[in-house]
Amino acid sequence: MKTAEELLVAIQAALPDARVELLLNPSVSAQHSIVVAPADALQVAVYLREVEGLDYCSNVTGVDWPGKEIAEKVKVTKLVAGVETEVEETVKRREPGCLEAVYHLFSMRNSKEGAQTPIVLRQRTGNRTDDVKVPSLTPVWRSADFQEREVFDLFGIVFEGHHDLRRLLMWDEFEDHPMRRDYVDPDDYEWEPTAHDEVLKRAQAQAAGVAE
């Protein structure tokens, strides 16, 4: 089995236009990942399945990276009282957030070649609000079917080309995405207007009318 580094070289050789890069994992597990641009994800996925033998996509999940406000101290030269002096200023920079779809790939075809480390494939959306589309990899690995639906449900990533993209765990009328970092849960999940409320209101109105 090739490592993520070797795979990256192989992808770059076979698909020169595909924009892929390596993301190193600093932890002791050393499971590095390959970040692929959404526009090239499908062809890279097909290449990985057909040529590299990664026929088994085990885990699909999402990760939310909210935008961060980073305050940096910058030295600027300014005219202070007619003299050029170096002044330290705090500049606030907003790092844009994104949503990430993560795929863990293994090979069943080459399972005899010893212990397997996952090949991690990541796609990133443009931002967290209006540019949340990435191509679905369900046509390549069917195992992504329910899991992409779950990511759509809980994170709000829209998988283009998914054959049945509906909410999986939350109910259809639910509007938010609970696994996002900035999600605030409502006071009452179950509240919905019922006929009972109307009846109660009418009864109260009637009781008030009788009292008058």
Added chain:
Amino acid sequence: MTTSAEFKSFLPPVIEPDGDGSLLEVAMGPHHPSTHGVFRMDLELDGERVIKLKPVFGYLHRNHEKIGESTSYLGMMPFTDRLDYICPLTNNWAYALAVEKLTGTLVPERAEYIRVILAELTRIQNHASAIGFLIQEMGASGTPLMYAFREREKILDLFEWLTGARMMGNYMRFGGCRVDVSPEWIESAKKFVAGAPKFLDEFEALLGGNEILMARTQGMGILPADLAINAGITGPMLRAAGVNYDLRKVDHYGIYDRFSFRVPLGDHGDIYDRYMVRILEARESIKILEQALRDIPGGPIKDPKAPGRIFKPKPGEAYGRIEAPKGELGFYLISDGGASPYRYRVRPPSLINLTVLEDMCLGHNVADVVLIFGSVDIVLGEVDR
């Protein structure tokens, strides 16, 4: 989106009704007794024939993953018991393994042996109850299920003795286990293992050649190997389709390379094969148990350098997986250097094994849907999380 390479997709097929065009929509569940909990299948029927099946999830959803992101690493251990509540100890192990990969913790030998013993006992009781439920759904009310549960109860007694709880053990720790096994416990486990083949013989004599069982399961709900691989099916269901992929042999996690055991494979990928693979796997588990109980060494049960209650792993991520009785159970953790995981994800074998439920059921009668569904062997605590 253009792709240069030609590739085969494995999307669910669409079948056309052949009757007069009048279809019946049936919501099977969430309170149907055969759904093992709260699970619904929206069926579209042409007469008795299923032409569409859409599973509906979420009735038991409690956002387990969100809880994981707001508690400490160790604090999540008891929650993992509640995923697949039929086999909590393997859930513990999978989670401990992922955290050990993230932090680089080593496990002492004695603890590895205890883990293997508990995991294989879990496998036997899971397979026994899975088969019991399957036969129950075939109409054999009670008796085979009670035979299976009698054995399961013996294993649960062992678990209770060791962990303090029949099911919710909360037993594994990062870098070891919580309490040590006593020599008496080992003796009792040996006694159980010595009697277990007799139970399986009895089970097989009762069921293996049963005409009704064969008529209702053979050639039913066939899952082809290429679809099984592409759809990420794992566990006995994959091996019943003839694919030799057992993480105990592939990853050699823990100390599984020290034991001699075989991986039973099916031939046709039908319900009967899934049933037989489970019986044979339980027999192989007994073999592993015999070796493990014989060879278990003395020593500490927890690495002294293992992280304690509150710890902050270095930023990074890890994916750890084991061969749980139902399939590949994986935990994916991302640390940002804090005391709780930045991202905590469970790869649930039960949910992913249901991906092909529609493919297997199309064209069959409603009564067979119950059996095909039963042969997948799911627990809703893990499906909905």
